Amino acid sequence: MKLPRILLLLASSVILLNLVSATYISGGIYLYANGEATFDVSSDFPINIQGLTFENNKITGTTSQLISLQEGIWTFELNLEEYDDIFLDIYLPKNLDSINSIQGSDSIIDFENKVITIIDSGKLDFKVSYTLKETHDYSFIFWIILIIFIILIFFIYKKIKSRKERFDYILPIVSDKEQQIIDILMKKPMRQKELRKALGIPKASFSRYMVNLEKKKLIVREGEGKNKIIKLK
Numbered sequence: 001m002k003l004p005r006i007l008l009l010l011a012s013s014v015i016l017l018n019l020v021s022a023t024y025i026s027g028g029i030y031l032y033a034n035g036e037a038t039f040d041v042s043s044d045f046p047i048n049i050q051g052l053t054f055e056n057n058k059i060t061g062t063t064s065q066l067i068s069l070q071e072g073i074w075t076f077e078l079n080l081e082e083y084d085d086i087f088l089d090i091y092l093p094k095n096l097d098s099i100n101s102i103q104g105s106d107s108i109i110d111f112e113n114k115v116i117t118i119i120d121s122g123k124l125d126f127k128v129s130y131t132l133k134e135t136h137d138y139s140f141i142f143w144i145i146l147i148i149f150i151i152l153i154f155f156i157y158k159k160i161k162s163r164k165e166r167f168d169y170i171l172p173i174v175s176d177k178e179q180q181i182i183d184i185l186m187k188k189p190m191r192q193k194e195l196r197k198a199l200g201i202p203k204a205s206f207s208r209y210m211v212n213l214e215k216k217k218l219i220v221r222e223g224e225g226k227n228k229i230i231k232l233k
Contacts, residue, residue: 026087033093038062080124090116100129189231
């Protein structure tokens with residue numbers, strides 16, 4: 001008496017499985033050089049793969065379960081349910097070098113855009129092997145430039161600090177007018193004529209101040225005649 005019940009349960013299970021079986025899968029799968037695959041796929045049936053989620057007939061997420069590397073050859077493999085309609089775009093990594101082999105479900109290749117499109121029905125069983133171009137990490141150059149920049153900033157700071165300390169030490173032995181000249185030159189070097197005009201003092205007095213500051217090794221004069229440039233030493 002129990003046997004018919006068991007057969008009835010088995011038949012019911014088969015019917016239920018048919019009702020929940022997948023009918024379609026479509027969308028894009030993006031492969032990356034780090035061995036991960038990102039899904040943006042529509043289907044009426046979930047995929048039991050770590051990292052993927054199924055909600056509102058959408059399969060999304062990133063997984064590292066489908067790509068393997070052996071002796072420099074990468075392999076992406078899909079072994080899923082049977083579908084009435086399969087339409088998937090497999091986007092290969094941007095640094096793709098060559099495709100070694102393609103097996104399983106019917107597909108076409110767009111070499112220019114590095115895309116394999118699977119168009120088929122039945123069991124989704126697809127496998128592609130490929131190699132990637134070597135990529136070089138140039139991030140160390142950034143750190144070298146950053147270190148050089150920090151060293152330059154340090155030396156500039158030390159130079160400014162040393163100059164300031166030197167002037168702080170010497171300023172008590174300079175006159176008010178000489179200190180005014182130093183304050184002006186701290187901003188920028190100036191032509192001799194422009195500096196005297198900014199100070200508004202006679203030529204004889206100006207020459208005396210210049211000689212005194214040169215003796216104290218606080219300024220230097222470069223150039224000839226009226227075009228002499230005065231700057232702090």
